[in-house]
Amino acid sequence: MTIAVGNPENEADLDRLIACPGCDLLHYRRALEVGEHARCGRCADVIQTRKPHTVDRTLAAVLASIILLLVSLCLPFLSLSRAGIASNISVLDAVSALWFSHMRWLALLTLAFIVLLPLTRLLLLGWVLWRIRFKRRIRRTMRTAFRWSIRMEPWAMAEIFMVGVVVSLVKISTLANLHMGLAFWSLLLLIAISCYINLVLCKDTIWAILICKP
Amino acid sequence: MGNPDLQALSARQSGLKACTSCGSLQSITDHRLCRDCGAVVRSRRSKSLQRVWAFLIVGVMAYFPANIYPIMLTRSFTGNTSDTILSGVVVLIQSGSYVVALIIFAASICIPVVKFLVIAGLALSLQYDWDISNHTRHRLHTVTEFIGRWSMIDVFVVAVLAALIQLGAIMTIVPGVGINAFAVSVIFTMLAASSLDPRLLWDHSNND
Numbered sequence: 436m437t438i439a440v441g442n443p444e445n446e447a448d449l450d451r452l453i454a455c456p457g458c459d460l461l462h463y464r465r466a467l468e469v470g471e472h473a474r475c476g477r478c479a480d481v482i483q484t485r486k487p488h489t490v491d492r493t494l495a496a497v498l499a500s501i502i503l504l505l506v507s508l509c510l511p512f513l514s515l516s517r518a519g520i521a522s523n524i525s526v527l528d529a530v531s532a533l534w535f536s537h538m539r540w541l542a543l544l545t546l547a548f549i550v551l552l553p554l555t556r557l558l559l560l561g562w563v564l565w566r567i568r569f570k571r572r573i574r575r576t577m578r579t580a581f582r583w584s585i586r587m588e589p590w591a592m593a594e595i596f597m598v599g600v601v602v603s604l605v606k607i608s609t610l611a612n613l614h615m616g617l618a619f620w621s622l623l624l625l626i627a628i629s630c631y632i633n634l635v636l637c638k639d640t641i642w643a644i645l646i647c648k649p
Numbered sequence: 650m651g652n653p654d655l656q657a658l659s660a661r662q663s664g665l666k667a668c669t670s671c672g673s674l675q676s677i678t679d680h681r682l683c684r685d686c687g688a689v690v691r692s693r694r695s696k697s698l699q700r701v702w703a704f705l706i707v708g709v710m711a712y713f714p715a716n717i718y719p720i721m722l723t724r725s726f727t728g729n730t731s732d733t734i735l736s737g738v739v740v741l742i743q744s745g746s747y748v749v750a751l752i753i754f755a756a757s758i759c760i761p762v763v764k765f766l767v768i769a770g771l772a773l774s775l776q777y778d779w780d781i782s783n784h785t786r787h788r789l790h791t792v793t794e795f796i797g798r799w800s801m802i803d804v805f806v807v808a809v810l811a812a813l814i815q816l817g818a819i820m821t822i823v824p825g826v827g828i829n830a831f832a833v834s835v836i837f838t839m840l841a842a843s844s845l846d847p848r849l850l851w852d853h854s855n856n857d
Contacts, residue, residue, distance in 0.1 A: 452674055454659070606810065
């Protein structure tokens, strides 16, 4: 990796440079081969990526995630029976149960982290990629949408919820008969796909398309 | 890597600032939004250390009631019990679920405490110029940002149990006050970690 030397004040030079997001060191942009990535010479953070078929792969995964998320929300993910009383819950049931047992704050938190943030993130990402894939005009709002979808990433906690579900399963497995519903498996699949999205989404490529730079 | 012969410059030293979302550069004196993506561009996150301390103090303060008050109340025909975070782990160990006990212990006790210490340590090392290798600090920062969200597991466990176990007189589980405090603690510690600008860690030294 070439390390920038000198004092680049020239406007035209700016596009040839890149600053490491981890430590702010300037580097010259490199023309990467497909599948390559470049790391910072000082802190070793990844500064440039070029992943293959990123729009197609990510769009497919995002569409699958939206469907799975909707399935996971509405269908029951756990059901239990004991002494003739059965109870089965979906994610939305869980939220409303919390709401009506006067834990409104916890209900809103769960709703935001499990439903609203992941869904909004997927919809924004899906919209941006859809328009890119089908060669629609690049709009300024797409940049804003993509920016927000990146910012929401750490706050979308569907996979952490899943671990929570498994832990609760273990905690009550001695108390009652438990059955995993369809939504349990679709949540599991959702986590696998969200890992896949992180692997194939190449932010550099998408930004280059959105900004209309070579 | 790190070739000592080259005079490496950061964007800031060259009079530039980089957009944290799309990466494009602009002059440090340019106060407009990012010309490419429209985000606010700052050379370093504004008042980074002040924010870190403010969020961290709230996080630590909320962590005490989270451990003292029960996170879950169980009402059943055999009597009422209440569980704190720690007693929940003990119950899991007694019932032989060692792996789950370990997960909960790590997520609810180890990760928050380690995070408090690491974030405070990083902030202090910036304020008092401690002699710690930048690579170590950078790695610590990356790890704390990554693991913080996993502390939410316990919150979701209580939410799921409270929603599922509503069997009337046989058994009912109600969330306790402690879980609110715990969620506040996790959220504010996440905010503290994300307020710490990693680029600050490299500003003071140019030798490595």
